[in-house]
Amino acid sequence: MHCGDNRPPRKTRQPKQGITGIPLLQETSVVLVCALLPLLSLSHACPKECSCNGNTKVVDCRGRGLYDIPKRLHPETQELYLQDNRIRGLGSMAFREIPLVRILDLSNNSITTVSPTALLGLRALQRLSLAYNSLRELDKRLLGPIRTLSHLDLSHNSLWGLPGALGESLRNLSHLGLSHNKLTRLDRSLLEVLTHLDSFTLRSNPWRCDCQLIGLKLWLETFIYKGGVVDEVICTQPEEMKNTDLQKVPYQLFHICMTSSYHYLFANIHHLENERLLRGHTHGNHAHPSSHAIHVPMAMGEGFGGGGGGGSGLPECEPKQRHRPVNLRHAIATVIITGVVCGIVFLMMLAAAVYGCAYAAIMAKYQRELKKNEELAAAKGTDHAKADEKELLENAIA
Secondary structure, eight states: OOTTOOOOOOOOOOOOBOTTSSBHHHHHHHHHHHHHHHHHHHHHHSOTTSEEETTTTEEEOTTSOOSSOOSSOOTTOOEEEOOSSOOOEEOTTTTTTOTTOOEEEOOSSOOOEEOTTTTTTOTTOOEEEOOSSOOOOOOTTTTTTOOOOOEEEOOSSOOOOOOGGGGGGGTTOSEEEOOSSOOSOOOHHHHTTOTTOOEEEOOSSOEEOSGGGHHHHHHHHHHHHTTOEEOOOBEEESGGGTTOBGGGSOGGGGTTSOTTOHHHHHHHHHHHHHHHHHHHHHTTSSOOTTTTSOBOOOSOOSSSSOSTTOOSSOOOOOOOOOOOOOBHHHHHHHHHHHHHHHHHHHHHHHHHHHHHHHHHHHHHHHHHHHHHHHHHHHHHHHHHHHHHHHHHHHHHHO
């Protein structure tokens, strides 16, 4: 400013203020950064081999040629699809990055081994598919910590069996897929815990329909009676029962099983108990579809179709003379008839007792009356005798 210049000093332009008092440009930058931060976080947590949806929390890694579980999965992932890849095994805590996952699909891979702790931490898992792999066995600890599983698909593998201890983790299952494996039998203790099961696939397994499978037959009949859905159990052994559905095999063919075979005996005990409970719930309005065919093993032997060659550790067959089977309906009828006869006998004995008491009372009364009459007669006889003596005395005096 020059001397003598009376012009007012020039004002310095101030930046516009935002609502928060921060310069508008800086406030806009902060808002943009806050808006982009979740997207940047999601993109950082989505593996480059997969596609991720931040809204539905779904991660899709199907058909990407993966050999291992992808890394850097978002911890809030709820659905993970890994089918149609080349994964060969699941290591310990393979899914520790996604503890909230509900659906896990690993079908159509090349999985041959699964660590007992591969699913550790997945306490919210509801659906698990390991179908179309090369699994030969499952460790009993695999599903140990999981109690929410409702759908398990193990079809199209090479499973020889399932451990009985696995059942504790399957209590809430509504669907179990075991078709197209190498199962020859199933432990009934595993089946008994499947109280919520609605559908069961068992087809295309080499079922050996001998005494070891009677438990499955009885359980299936109860399962179907309750409204469950099952496809089929086609026998492949012994030869005379090949291509026969287990549900259509008559119980008479199981009577050559040894009476001491605990598989058969305990299967019958469990089945009869289930039948009793079912009848109690239905108040006798419905009859069990197999109530007329339950028999008690009477003969000796184990399995049928001869012995040697099974190779599965099953007892050998020993055909014996077949005894006449004891039909459950006949047994029940016998019990009812016996009860009716005993009731009639009891009523007859009661009537005889009442008659005896009444007869004794009548006879006692009769005896009392007789004695009283005798006393009256004796008294009258005495009076007559005195009268006669008096009359004789008066005649003599006269």
